[in-house]
Amino acid sequence: MHHSSPGQLMPEPSRRSLLRGVGGAALLAGAGIPLLSACGGSGSASDPKTVSLGSNASDAVPKKAFGDVYAAFQKQSGITVKVNTKDHNTFQEQINSYLQGTPDDVFNWFAGYRMQFFAAKKLASPIDDVWAKIGDNFPDAMKKLSKGEDGKYYFVPLTTYPWAVFYRKSVFQQHGYQVPTTWDQLIALCKQMKKDGLVPIAFGDKDAWPAMGTFDQINFRLNGYDFHVQLMAGKASWTDAKVKAVFDHWAELLPYHQDGFMGRTWQDAAQTVVAKKAGMYLLGTFVAQQFTNKADLDDLDFFAFPEINSAYGQDTVEAPTDGFMVSKAPKNHDGVVKLMQYLGSPAAEELYLKGDPSVVAASSKADTSAYSPLQKKAFEMIGGAKSLTQFMDRDSRPDFTSTVMQPGLQKFLQNPKGVDSLLSSIERQKKTIFASS
Amino acid sequence: MSTDTDMKSPEAAAVPPPGPAQEKKRVPKGHKRLLTRRDRIALAFMAGVPTVLHVALVWVTALASIALAFTTWDGIGFDTIKWVGLDNFRQLFTDNPQFWPAVQHNIIWFVVLILIPTPFGLFLAVQLDKKIRFSRVYQTAFFLPVVVSLAVTGFVWQLVYNPDTGLINSLIGANKPGHYIDWIGDPHLNLWAVLIAASWRHAGYMMILYLAGLKGVDPSLREASSLDGANEWQTFKNVVFPTLRPTNTVVLVVTIIEALRAFDLVFVFNKGAQGTELLSILITNNIIGESSRIGYGSAIAVVLLVISLAVIIPYLIATFRKERQA
Numbered sequence: 001m002h003h004s005s006p007g008q009l010m011p012e013p014s015r016r017s018l019l020r021g022v023g024g025a026a027l028l029a030g031a032g033i034p035l036l037s038a039c040g041g042s043g044s045a046s047d048p049k050t051v052s053l054g055s056n057a058s059d060a061v062p063k064k065a066f067g068d069v070y071a072a073f074q075k076q077s078g079i080t081v082k083v084n085t086k087d088h089n090t091f092q093e094q095i096n097s098y099l100q101g102t103p104d105d106v107f108n109w110f111a112g113y114r115m116q117f118f119a120a121k122k123l124a125s126p127i128d129d130v131w132a133k134i135g136d137n138f139p140d141a142m143k144k145l146s147k148g149e150d151g152k153y154y155f156v157p158l159t160t161y162p163w164a165v166f167y168r169k170s171v172f173q174q175h176g177y178q179v180p181t182t183w184d185q186l187i188a189l190c191k192q193m194k195k196d197g198l199v200p201i202a203f204g205d206k207d208a209w210p211a212m213g214t215f216d217q218i219n220f221r222l223n224g225y226d227f228h229v230q231l232m233a234g235k236a237s238w239t240d241a242k243v244k245a246v247f248d249h250w251a252e253l254l255p256y257h258q259d260g261f262m263g264r265t266w267q268d269a270a271q272t273v274v275a276k277k278a279g280m281y282l283l284g285t286f287v288a289q290q291f292t293n294k295a296d297l298d299d300l301d302f303f304a305f306p307e308i309n310s311a312y313g314q315d316t317v318e319a320p321t322d323g324f325m326v327s328k329a330p331k332n333h334d335g336v337v338k339l340m341q342y343l344g345s346p347a348a349e350e351l352y353l354k355g356d357p358s359v360v361a362a363s364s365k366a367d368t369s370a371y372s373p374l375q376k377k378a379f380e381m382i383g384g385a386k387s388l389t390q391f392m393d394r395d396s397r398p399d400f401t402s403t404v405m406q407p408g409l410q411k412f413l414q415n416p417k418g419v420d421s422l423l424s425s426i427e428r429q430k431k432t433i434f435a436s437s
Numbered sequence: 438m439s440t441d442t443d444m445k446s447p448e449a450a451a452v453p454p455p456g457p458a459q460e461k462k463r464v465p466k467g468h469k470r471l472l473t474r475r476d477r478i479a480l481a482f483m484a485g486v487p488t489v490l491h492v493a494l495v496w497v498t499a500l501a502s503i504a505l506a507f508t509t510w511d512g513i514g515f516d517t518i519k520w521v522g523l524d525n526f527r528q529l530f531t532d533n534p535q536f537w538p539a540v541q542h543n544i545i546w547f548v549v550l551i552l553i554p555t556p557f558g559l560f561l562a563v564q565l566d567k568k569i570r571f572s573r574v575y576q577t578a579f580f581l582p583v584v585v586s587l588a589v590t591g592f593v594w595q596l597v598y599n600p601d602t603g604l605i606n607s608l609i610g611a612n613k614p615g616h617y618i619d620w621i622g623d624p625h626l627n628l629w630a631v632l633i634a635a636s637w638r639h640a641g642y643m644m645i646l647y648l649a650g651l652k653g654v655d656p657s658l659r660e661a662s663s664l665d666g667a668n669e670w671q672t673f674k675n676v677v678f679p680t681l682r683p684t685n686t687v688v689l690v691v692t693i694i695e696a697l698r699a700f701d702l703v704f705v706f707n708k709g710a711q712g713t714e715l716l717s718i719l720i721t722n723n724i725i726g727e728s729s730r731i732g733y734g735s736a737i738a739v740v741l742l743v744i745s746l747a748v749i750i751p752y753l754i755a756t757f758r759k760e761r762q763a
Contacts, residue, residue, distance in 0.1 A: 093726050096512045260600035262622020399730050428532045
């Protein structure tokens, strides 16, 4: 992979892959022809009827939902998807060596910086040919998320979900609370909840990532999407007064968070919302997994994090997006293109969501009639967003977020007064990490 | 095939003309008779395979780790390895807010293990050595935590310490807003909380080591001291404990190793969050995972290696010197 020239579809052209390339070109030429009739174009690769796929969907629900999607693809195209499933976290931890070794043709991954990193390292193939066909299925924000730094497409999004403030409708009704739309209203609501004997904001940061979600929300509400991107990419300084202001706002909100959060998992924190002991909870829609009782789930609702700076309003939504990428030298290029085109179609997304209703489709064309009210609201929230962020650890270098930001934010939560020295420490460490490679 | 060689060799030896050369040839001839070719191949394998494995898995990796400590490398392709000299160490000593706490926690870990569970393990061993009733049951009970994987130990204690539903907070009513005791998260508490779990296990380990040592104490020594009118404590202090010296050496080395390699318990407990940082966890956090900082992580590993050597080598030298004199 060291010899590959940038942007080349086939990094190491051997005789075989050249042949395959020709096959791929033939397919491209016939890009206008519907998928089913394009079958004649393949046949040059050693096994044109299989595409291998590295999957991180180790949990039962997504695993089955993906299985249904691949089965439908096989029925439609005659190409078998050979799925190689690894434990979700293990897949993530081994991604480096996995992509450098003999990766599967297609693999599960995340949109944004974490995708761009591997694209820039030439460990993924650009898929502009796929996007020529599926481009119309996606809103602009999704297109932006699927491009590498070089402007080429590397990613096909499948599902997404928003981060928001979750609450129980019955609790708000009982106390006559209004959904806060500004920072002042949020603080006032927290005060009122405290008076009413509720924990205003449920919180658990044992796993160290939930705090990143709070930081992100305050940051892009206060400083806007562009600053979020610059800060995460290591370009803006952490000692900037804008960052300091984020922590000042956070410190104002912190007394209304649930006590003992450092030792609490997000699941336990969610349980206090289920039990109506806590009023609000800032998390992704996956919080719904903890609402196992149907009546409780129907009572669950959410609102976008309130506006802090009127210049940005509520224009940004944090919507981590999952999808697929193509490895550096796929063995069956034709099959890969077909599979990616299928995965980028509304039909594939609808089929997946049937099996896993905790997320929403990334495509704007997917049918929303089967959505639950929560899904509908999530879908509208994402569709209406001016910009989408991916979450701190997906928008930035994972080594920076895991070794510097996670302990850094936990330190802030323990001692909100020590922000200045914390920020200069973060900035020093950031410089060395972003300077390397 | 071996008989073939055997048959040939005397002839081969007979072919060269007689003279001083014959004298020289006698030595290899004897060797051939002792070790057939198959023997030599087997021997080469028996010595070679472990040597290769040892060199590859111990020396090459250790030296590579030391070399990598002076580089930055994201683990993608060998051409991205960049020599940076002492930069990693400079950053580690000056910029990393977790490094010095980690060193400190490793030291506290050792001091606590040697001061509390080790004497307690010895106490248990002495009691169990008295052939009391149900001795086996007690032995099993105390040794059980050692048999259980540390990851499981961590998981169990994490349930005990859970702020909302944990045993301790539920019993003392500290799981209500305003009264929380955050055993896992509070940086002033969590190291001690986790050390209780570590001690619980270590005491059992030490008990077994001392029990084995006590079984080796000659009963006639005790008899002699009781005949001399010594009480139980005097017998233990002046007669039994001094004979346990070889056990003490093992105990000390084992405890040092336990303190330096402390990892699994904490990793399961709270992933080494503030208050429980350990060198081993810093290494893991930096090396394992995507876009890893292999150079930087290796630098921390080298620090850990230097600390281990600095502690173990002088002690072993002193011990072996004493043994040689004895």
